Every structure is written in C-alpha cells, then in structure tokens.
Amino acid sequence: GAVVSQHPSWVICKSGTSVKIECRSLDFQATTMFWYRQFPKQSLMLMATSNEGSKATYEQGVEKDKFLINHASLTLSTLTVTSAHPEDSSFYICSARDLLKGDDYGYTFGSGTRLTVV
Amino acid sequence: SQQGEEDPQALSIQEGENATMNCSYKTSINNLQWYRQNSGRGLVHLILIRSNEREKHSGRLRVTLDTSKKSSSLLITASRAADTASYFCATDQGAQKLVFGQGTRLTINP
Numbered sequence: 001g002a003v004v005s006q007h008p009s010w011v012i013c014k015s016g017t018s019v020k021i022e023c024r025s026l027d028f029q030a031t032t033m034f035w036y037r038q039f040p041k042q043s044l045m046l047m048a049t050s051n052e053g054s055k056a057t058y059e060q061g062v063e064k065d066k067f068l069i070n071h072a073s074l075t076l077s078t079l080t081v082t083s084a085h086p087e088d089s090s091f092y093i094c095s096a097r098d099l100l101k102g103d104d105y106g107y108t109f110g111s112g113t114r115l116t117v118v
Numbered sequence: 119s120q121q122g123e124e125d126p127q128a129l130s131i132q133e134g135e136n137a138t139m140n141c142s143y144k145t146s147i148n149n150l151q152w153y154r155q156n157s158g159r160g161l162v163h164l165i166l167i168r169s170n171e172r173e174k175h176s177g178r179l180r181v182t183l184d185t186s187k188k189s190s191s192l193l194i195t196a197s198r199a200a201d202t203a204s205y206f207c208a209t210d211q212g213a214q215k216l217v218f219g220q221g222t223r224l225t226i227n228p
Contacts, residue, residue, distance in 0.1 A: 044218045106163030
C-alpha cells in the first residue's frame with residue numbers, strides 16, 4: 001500500500017519550453033504532497049508543499065512563477081517548470097504520506113523525474 | 119541551512135560486514151527517519167524513530183537516537199551487495215516537513 005506514481009521518469013526539453021511532471025497517489029488520498037529537487041550526488045531539497053484545493057507553500061529561494069504547482073484533486077499534484085533553462089536540469093521527486101497509516105510507515109516517494117534542458 | 123550532516127559521506131565495505139552511518143541535526147524534532155535511494159531512483163522508507171525513543175530495530179537495521187546530542191546512527195548488519203545505495207536521514211520538524219541530511223553512499227563489495 002501507499003504507492004506514489006511519478007511521470008515522466010525522464011524528459012529532455014529545449015530551453016524556453018515548459019515541462020509538466022505529475023505525481024499521483026495510487027491507493028490513498030493525499031491532501032498534501034511535497035516536491036523535492038536533487039542535484040547529482042547531493043541531498044534532497046524541499047521546493048514546495050502542495051496543498052489540495054489551495055495554493056502551494058514554497059520554500060525560501062524557490063521561484064513561484066518558475067515552478068508552478070497545482071493540486072487539483074486528492075490524488076494528483078503537478079509541477080510545471082516554466083520557461084526551462086539548462087540550470088533547471090535536475091532530478092525532481094515528489095512524496096506524500098498516507099495519513100490513515102501510522103507514522104512508522106514514513107513518507108512514500110515517487111520514482112523521480114530526470115529533467116534535462118538543452 | 120537546516121539540513122543535517124551525515125558521515126561518512128561514502129563508505130565501502132566487504133559483504134557480510136556491518137555498516138554504520140551517522141546523522142546529526144540542528145533543531146528539535148518529532149521523529150527521525152532513514153531512507154534508502156538506489157541510483158537515479160526514488161527514496162524508500164526504512165525506519166522511523168520517535169523523539170522519545172532511543173533505539174529501534176527492524177530486521178538487519180538498528181537505529182539509535184540521542185536527542186541531547188541531536189544525533190542518530192543507522193547500523194546495517196551482515197551487509198549484502200543489494201544494500202549498495204545512498205542512505206539519508208530525515209528529520210520531521212512538524213507540519214509534515216522532512217529535512218534531509220547530506221546522505222551516505224554505501225558500497226558493498228562482494
């Protein structure tokens with residue numbers, strides 16, 4: 001149980017275009033989802049907290065207009081990287097927690113999206 | 119930065135040996151969690167220890183937590199080649215927000 005599906009697994013796009021990444025909770029409802037960014041051989045940095053039916057909460061230093069988050073349903077959050085540039089190339093990962101399960105289950109992560117902007 | 123520190127950054131051991139990774143953090147926490155990440159993949163939750171717990175076991179994993187020192191350790195006993203991965207500690211600081219450590223890259227040599 002508590003499966004999170006993330007698509008696409010990888011994407012290559014041209015500079016200036018936008019890319020949408022989807023994160024779905026398959027067998028539970030997630031009122032809150034989290035988006036992380038990870039550079040090679042580095043840790044995960046929380047970018048924003050996605051809230052179903054309301055605006056996302058962005059971490060300090062993360063551009064809201066660059067990274068658009070939409071959480072329109074209890075099972076889907078999307079991250080859109082707008083006007084992508086090579087410096088946006090990174091590994092993006094989403095996560096969520098099934099609140100009906102106890103803390104011991106921790107958070108469930110998607111398999112990540114490797115974005116390369118050329 | 120709120121991120122914690124992990125050491126060592128990289129660890130290479132022989133199969134069958136034990137592997138110990140350490141994590142330090144900076145603020146008060148609700149719990150501390152350990153995750154594994156295989157190269158280029160998402161994270162898998164391994165174990166959670168609450169702030170009022172000192173030690174916890176799960177299979178070949180043993181986690182300790184010292185809140186006075188703001189540190190935790192993860193011990194993997196009888197390591198296997200399949201344990202090769204990066205290991206991250208993450209602190210739950212409230213509001214469902216996880217703050218990750220820098221990670222330890224573990225390599226198990228056959």
